[in-house]
Amino acid sequence: MQSQELMAKDKSYIMSTYGRYPIALVRGQGVKAWDAEGKEYLDFLGGIAVNLLGHSHPAVVAAIAEQAGTLIHTSNLYYTEPGVELAALLVENGGLDKVFFCNSGAEANEGAIKLARKYQFRKGHPEKTKVVSATHSFHGRTLGALTATAKPEIQEGFGPLPAGFAYAEFGDIEALRAAVDDKTAAVILEPVQGEGGIYALTPEYLQAARAICDQAGALLILDEIQAGLGRTGHFFAYQGLAVKPDIVTLAKGLGGGLPIGAICATQEAASGFQPGDHGTTFGANPVCCAAAVATLKTILSSHLVEMAAEMGRYLMDKLEGLKAKYPALVKEVRGKGLMIGIELSQPGAPVLAKCHELGLLANVTAGTVLRLLPPYVITAKDVDAAVAIIDQALASAVNAKA
Numbered sequence: 001m002q003s004q005e006l007m008a009k010d011k012s013y014i015m016s017t018y019g020r021y022p023i024a025l026v027r028g029q030g031v032k033a034w035d036a037e038g039k040e041y042l043d044f045l046g047g048i049a050v051n052l053l054g055h056s057h058p059a060v061v062a063a064i065a066e067q068a069g070t071l072i073h074t075s076n077l078y079y080t081e082p083g084v085e086l087a088a089l090l091v092e093n094g095g096l097d098k099v100f101f102c103n104s105g106a107e108a109n110e111g112a113i114k115l116a117r118k119y120q121f122r123k124g125h126p127e128k129t130k131v132v133s134a135t136h137s138f139h140g141r142t143l144g145a146l147t148a149t150a151k152p153e154i155q156e157g158f159g160p161l162p163a164g165f166a167y168a169e170f171g172d173i174e175a176l177r178a179a180v181d182d183k184t185a186a187v188i189l190e191p192v193q194g195e196g197g198i199y200a201l202t203p204e205y206l207q208a209a210r211a212i213c214d215q216a217g218a219l220l221i222l223d224e225i226q227a228g229l230g231r232t233g234h235f236f237a238y239q240g241l242a243v244k245p246d247i248v249t250l251a252k253g254l255g256g257g258l259p260i261g262a263i264c265a266t267q268e269a270a271s272g273f274q275p276g277d278h279g280t281t282f283g284a285n286p287v288c289c290a291a292a293v294a295t296l297k298t299i300l301s302s303h304l305v306e307m308a309a310e311m312g313r314y315l316m317d318k319l320e321g322l323k324a325k326y327p328a329l330v331k332e333v334r335g336k337g338l339m340i341g342i343e344l345s346q347p348g349a350p351v352l353a354k355c356h357e358l359g360l361l362a363n364v365t366a367g368t369v370l371r372l373l374p375p376y377v378i379t380a381k382d383v384d385a386a387v388a389i390i391d392q393a394l395a396s397a398v399n400a401k402a
């Protein structure tokens, strides 16, 4: 199907929930992707932080094919190996003890909120039900997760929303202290806000958050769905921040492109769930878990966490150069590792459209922030090519104004 036909059919048959770009992709390999007419793109969005190893990495393709030919699905009534192998990898490379598998980020956060409340309930604190999140956060689109998401545009029209949620100004320690009380079950935070515009919490803030939670008997949940698994230059983002959370949620890149999410918890927090408390039909699906095992093993054996940190520094350096070149247009370049935002002094859409025209995939979040979430396998040459396109796109935005 040619791109125009595909877009027309999509419009007639698929619910209109996404503001899709006028691009139809048919194939990907590594950091590159192609449309039906053969136009080549450098993919610096990576399926929104999902394609950690790029498109169709041979280790992931082989793991999926082999597992699909062996055992695709069993239900959670039986033991299966890929889930156990994946959980062991997550436990051994993080500081947490137990894992629950689900199918998406929203589900992981939904489950984490349930776990925190049930933990408090089992500890004899049924009054501890409040969940505190940060302003400008994003935790997903299911009812609980969207209530934790402190954004009116995500919540509007979906009420009544579940009770027991409160919000604290992002990055403000005193605001968090004021929001957390003896009725608080948990605080949920993104170590680096993704959809909110690439804003990182400082180690000081997170350490204070840990202390505030400890004092109130609340659990600290870190949503590492976008920032985790090497993205920020640490396997778990919290490992670079000198805090130990009680619960960490993962999804996005975990399955190397297949849908899977995870709740990781300390032994203590995990004791909140007993048999019958939580579950999902597809959780720990063998094919998704095999893809995830291949993804994580490749990241670890090829030292891609270190590569993400190194390429992130290289990319950030080049973008600082663009900031110096276009001081009126580029307000700030920020981020950690390969999670980078370029904040513009004007709406990002025209600059992004120019990037698309010139063959670079990225996106715009929070209206003015051009966001880059490339795969960890990018080379300096890929970075140079992407930065040259962004340079040209910025130049055309400057010209359009003049």
Ligand SMILES: *Cc1c(COP(=O)(O)O)cnc(C)c1O
Residues within 6 Å of the ligand: 103, 104, 105, 106, 107, 109, 138, 139, 140, 141, 190, 194, 195, 223, 224, 225, 226, 227, 251, 252
């Ligand atoms: C994407 C994202 C989610 C939601 O994940 P889904 O798989 O889309 O439900 C939650 N939290 C963060 C930080 C995310 O980036």
